[in-house]
Amino acid sequence: MPINRRHRRELIFGMAAVLAAGSMKLSLDRTDIPCNCLVSLLLMAVYLMWLFSSRRRFQQRGIRSILTASAVLMMLWDFVKAVRYEFIPPSSMLGRQIWYCYFLPMIMLPLLLLMAASYIGRTDSYELPRKWLIAFLPASAVAAGIVTNDKHQLAFRFDLGRPESSTGYSYGPLFYSAMGILLLCVAGILFMALRNCTRSQFSRSFLLPAVITALGGVYLVSYKNTGSPQPFQRMYEFSDFTCLFFMCFWESLVITHILPSNTDHEEFFRASSINAGLADSGFDIRIHGENSLRPAKEQLTAAVENEVVSDGRLLKVYPVTGGYFYWLEDITELQKLNMRLEETRSYLEEEHVMLDTAQKLEESRRRTAEQNELYDSISERLSPEFESLSRLLDELPADEEGFREGMKRAAIDGVFIKRCSNLLLLSGSSGSIDSGELGLSISESLGYLELSDIWGQADIPKGRELPGETVLFMYELFSAAVKGALGDIHAVMVTLRLDDGIDFRTEIDCECQPVPEEFFTRAASLSGKLDTVNEDGSTFVIFTAKEAALQ
Template identity: 25%
Template sequence: MKVRENEVKKRKLPAHSQEMIVALLIIVAYLCNMQRRMGLGNEWNLLFKPLRVTICMGLFICWGISVQRRIINRRLRDDLMIIDGMVIFWFAILTIQDYFVIHQGMISRAIWYGTYIPQLMIPTFMLFAAMHVRKTDSYRLPRWTWVITGISLAFMMGILTNDYHFLFFRPRVSVDMLESYYVFMPAYWAAIAWIFALVSMSVFIIITRCRTPYSLRSARLPFGLMLIVALYFVLCFAVPPEISCLMGDRSVALCLASIGIVESCIRTGLIPSNTGYDKLFTVMPMGITIADDQWNIRYRTESAAEISEGMIKRTMYDMVPLDQDTQLRGFRIRGGYAVWEQDVSEMVAVLDRLRQNSVELRERNYLDEQTYRTVSSLRQAQEQNRLFNRIQDETRSQNEMLHRYLKEYRESGDEVEKRKILGKSAVVAAYIKRNGNLIFAGEKNEIITTKELYLCFQESMQNLELLGIECCLEIHIPGGLRISSARRLYDVFECALDQLLDDCSLCSVNIGDRNGKIAFLMECEGGGDLNMECGPEVRVEREDGVWRIICRIDDSEREEGEI
């Protein structure tokens, strides 16, 4: 396998090659602008002028493309792209003036005034870009920045309407004369001071927000460029005309200076950019290898081990052990494959310890399991005993009654009487059974279904029929009810039945829902006395030889609907 490690680095040009190329292109453009001063003929102008325009416009466009690729923050990138657009607009109107417009007249003067649009907007958006440095995409500029925008727009509108007030430029002879025949007024110098103030404020904000070490040392480059621009601007106005012609095109120089200041902040790290990942990758402490689609190694960190092509291919499907404490893992990436080394020494040590612990735990688990089963069985038996004791206590009177019936059965010699006693015993036994079921159900759930309540009454009434008693049962509850309410109804039924069982010939029970309350009506035809001491909600009536037991129970917490 061919190892093309860090192939990009091997093909890289010498350090600062990009800066050297840009500087060379600027020198060529400067010489193209000075060709008339060199005594060359007009025929050379047809070659050098388009070459100068192509070089400058190409530099501006290429810088905008590089900003689009390097800057991650969307709002910061938008501000820098606006700056680049303003530079291109500035150079474009100068080129139009140079090619197609006479250097006198209203159109030429309008183009001259128009150059101050980018001159004022570039520093303004440079300040906005500085405020977006190291902020999230959701960051919004504070409201006071509208004051900055308003001042810049005021200066811009003042310059564009200079012909009406002459506060910025005043002609020496005629309005149609060139720029050199104008006198610069105090408002013009105020605009220049405003431009330098915005640029200085932008660089200061960028420096204060820088989080990299030696940020003040990095700020020397943008501040140095600002001093050079200030010195160049002073020389353009201070030196005689014979020498100022050697200063070149002032507008193009300012365009390059605007981009140069921003680019210096990017190159020095004052403005974060999406570059330098190859250096960061090389010094990473983690062993990583990157190969292309043909399995040729392109990049490898300094701590990465030598691995073969076969090992790289195997990592795409499974983990590959490199040594006892290291494993290789692979992942498919765009344009190739990435393999990284994972230190598993701690995991291996943990696994060894776990193996030792598993042996110890296996010996203890048996005893713990037996202990748990014993304790669980004991608790289950205790819970069952508790429930049985509760049932025994709550049905004590019925149990005594059942024992009395059984004693009478053994002592009686009449078969008819025995059959009647067995029927009574069956009724009492059904109550004991069903009441126990309700107690067990109440331990699991507070709600009982209407069907279960119906089965309780049905079993008791089936045993009543053994005594020749006609029975009728109707339960109309559109859902379940609480266990406490069900047991209350069943206890009222059993209490009345115990007293009327000997002389009862007909028993009817009707249970229904009445305005959110459970209405209970029990009718028994027969003689005997009835004393219901079951609470104030139970009412007893007798009419035409029929006992009526009426009860209303509030069961508002029961569930609605069928269960």
């Protein structure tokens, strides 16, 4: 028979366990020695082995799930039988309920195997139609009716009409319905197996399933022979024989190849054109395609960690149960394409370096031009101040007191030039200046005014971005107001408020007109207003602008 060694061992173990269970049941059945638990354990081991064997051998996910559920029902049926015979008195209510539950696997198991038989002759991608679920409705109704038999006695009619009585019983319509479902499912399984069986398969392979079916029919016909039961009737209960019948019939379909299973694929693998193979844990190649290359053991070992490229082929290794699967890919065209891409990459890198260098040179030239233009504009704007400072230094008096006063005035003009230059640079780089820079500029100018015994104080907030031209104007306005009254003042107070706009005030302690007319025009060009107010011996120079001037 076309079965592999592992499957042969499973069959031998299963048959030995079944014969041992039957022999034990036959020899101890009419003695006082309890044997049902041991028999159930042997049969349950057979069902469990068949469960794992089926999951290993069948490809379709649907058939694996159905056979798994079938094996679980077999074990449940065996468990219910052992509990009923060994642990629960049959005349008790619990024993009677367990007896009713005995029929649930008898109804559902044939239906599940009928659904599994629908996969015979189908492809691996076949999915069972959902309309099959309708078949569970009558089966569930019959099972529910048997479980609730105490209420209606449609499955078993007790002689005295009372379930708790120990007298006999007769069968009702629900019992015959359950047996009908069993027979219909067996007939359906036979039909589906024959439907997908060719004429040559029928003449050559269907003999084994037919023999098993005949044995099942003999057991069913003789089942009512309770007067002098035959030895095979005493060896296996109805539930045991039913489970063994289904399992043997299913295995006969596999052995005769009416139902293909996932075994003996080595020859198929060797005859294929796949450039791959299987190696054991020692990297010795066991199976490979006839036309595939055989990589060296050292290459396989190295490919476990990283892919190996040799002679235009890429070797990959993936660990599997018991060894490694390897395959080779022809990458000669890919290598040629990579070489062309590498050449293109080198060319583009050279072009990128050249363009990047040219861009940096152009950026440097542009920054230099902008800086030169900015320096020229600063020099042009502060040219009158430079000339005034130069004349002042050239005309310093010879006497010590006059020289000292001239240097004090030169220091005031120098710090103004310095701070104006700084504000012009900041304005040229970003277009706006922080109000804190105005405060620093005015504070430094006030520091130099203290050399001439002029005391000042500034209250200017930080952290507000203001237009650069507006900041320059306010500093120049402060400087012009101080210089215009330099000989008459002794104190200066500067404040800036930015609540609803700009409110810049310079207070000097003398009454004069210290601001040139040009500042009034510049204030208007900045969307603001400039006022000078004389009050109580002091002069207030006030520049105000609306909130829009802050933008």
